Amino acid sequence: MFKNETGVNKVIDDRKGNSYVFMGVSSCGKSTIGAAVAQLLGAKFIDGDDLHPKANIIKMKSGQPLNDDDRAPWLERINDAAFSIEQKNEQGVIVCSSLKKIYREQIRRGNHKVTFIHLYGDFELVKARMQSRADHFMPIELLKSQFDTLEMPTDEPDVIQVSIEGDFEDVIERCLAAIHQRTDV
Structure with a gap:
């Protein structure tokens, strides 16, 4: 839970229509952390891996590794999910690697929102986190290609940087604090 200025645990839930896209390379914790944050926000959770076409x-x-042509229909599905959340005045957490700036723009x-x-x-x-996972379809050999593809979002004002160093609870707290600061709840 996020502790507000008075130290009281608080769930952030008054910014309806917002989508928070948890991005990064495979095994950085997008799905696990995103699901936990969604639960604390009382938000819909959509794992982008579930939106990949069968061929991907x-x-x-x-x-x-996927190429840009492979990713195009997947990114369209992610875009549609964010659009639906905004139009229905819901709040959502979407997991999507979003490795390139053009993907984020799509x-x-x-x-x-x-x-x-x-x-x-x-x-x-x-890599250490990926090696400890047994339930994911991406082999470790593709991790290097993900890091090679990643375009760091240094000049994009709608991107919040959150380090995955430390334990799970610390990362969740940093995510919630960043969302809280961004949305001025």
């Missing part, structure tokens, strides 16, 4: 899943599982297109939460850590930290 098969390609990644076989060890082949998600922003036509959406006015999207904020990206960039979960970041160095290669060795993320």
Whole structure:
């Protein structure tokens, strides 16, 4: 839970229509942290991995990185999810790697209440976390391609940088604090 200025636990829930897109390379914690934040916000949770077309899943599982053409229909689905959340005046957490600026721009297109939460850590930290996972379809060999593809969002005002260093609860607190600060709840 996020502690407000008076030290009282508080769930942030008064910014309806907002989508928080948890982004970063595979195994940085997007799904786990995003789901926890969504629960604390009382928000809808959408794991972008569930929106990949079948061909993308098969390609990644076989060890082949996706190209921009592969990602286009997936990013359109992410954009549609954010649009739906805004139009229905809901609040949502969407997980999507959003590695390139053009991908983030595609998600922003036509959406006015999207904020990206960039979960970041160095290669060795993320590699160690990936090696401890058994339930994901992306092989570790593709992690380097994810880091190579990542365009750090240094000049994008709707992107909040959150380090994944430390334990799970610390990362959740940093995410909630950043959202709280951004939305002036």
